[in-house]
């Protein structure tokens with residue numbers, strides 16, 4: 001999904017300014033937070049595997065754990081690495097070894113946070129697993145990934161696995177309200193709804209959207225949000241689908257064209273929006289199932305490299321054809 005980045009100079013980036021400093025402040029992941037807090041309370045931290053989509057609090061929770069365990073010394077006891085480091089797994093392993101071996105005072109173990117662990121090949125993961133074992137007496141690993149199914153079983157079985165879900169609309173709206181108030185920004189209710197819709201469970205995207213829209217000056221309303229987040233209005237998507245189902249391919253195609261070329265919305269994002277709204281269009285079960293089937297096919301083809309516009313047009317065409325039957 002495309003993400004609006006705030007451009008303004010001299011102003012802090014809000015996703016950092018409002019990043020929760022403690023587990024208490026992590027919104028909308030109550031169950032995960034309370035399990036993590038109980039490990040900390042018992043001073044018994046296992047290796048952890050955090051899985052889930054972007055912008056839901058994985059990195060934030062990992063740093064919050066370190067801050068709670070080590071207080072002001074957290075930076076010396078917490079190493080953040082990215083597994084997709086282009087210099088390769090050997091560099092990552094060297095850094096892990098250096099960090100785990102260097103002497104340190106006070107604490108029983110240090111924490112290594114390995115982001116994008118699912119970017120490692122299974123060979124690299126096997127090597128990582130040996131490294132984890134080698135240093136398990138004084139190191140705890142927190143692995144973060146989008147898909148836990150891409151992590152080899154021997155690693156999964158060594159970790160307590162936490163599945164972070166997309167954040168609820170309420171969690172996102174609550175945080176956006178708090179930030180808007182603190183920054184003295186006027187946000188209309190429809191502006192807030194639009195931010196929540198465009199974010200689709202991703203808090204980073206929601207906060208970036210709010211900051212980007214506020215940079216325009218004035219009140220943050222629906223208009224500003226849809227313009228800045230390159231998200232189509234849900235009504236427009238619905239109209240396009242209905243037109244196709246009514247058998248008018250030419251009109252449906254021209255609505256699609258407006259989205260892709262005039263509004264600059266990415267084809268993949270149109271697919272995501274379609275997917276999220278299928279059940280909200282009030283279609284008959286049969287129509288919804290057919291649409292879902294076609295979305296799945298177009299999504300797959302786009303993922304393996306097919307032309308987005310062709311796939312979306314083919315989707316509309318098949319809805320229009322079947323609508324006529």
Ligand SMILES: Nc1ncnc2c1ncn2[C@@H]1O[C@H](COP(=O)(O)OP(=O)(O)OP(=O)(O)O)[C@@H](O)[C@H]1O
Nearest residue numbers: 015018019026027054055056057058059060203204
């Ligand atoms: N649960 C949450 N509560 C409050 N703020 C959050 C939450 N999740 C994310 N944020 C906000 O979004 C920003 C990004 O979150 P974070 O870095 O934790 O995402 P992530 O889950 O690690 O995503 P990625 O998979 O992209 O690395 C944070 O700095 C914070 O401002």
Ligand SMILES: [Mg+2]
Nearest residue numbers: 058059115144
């Ligand atoms: Mg992260």
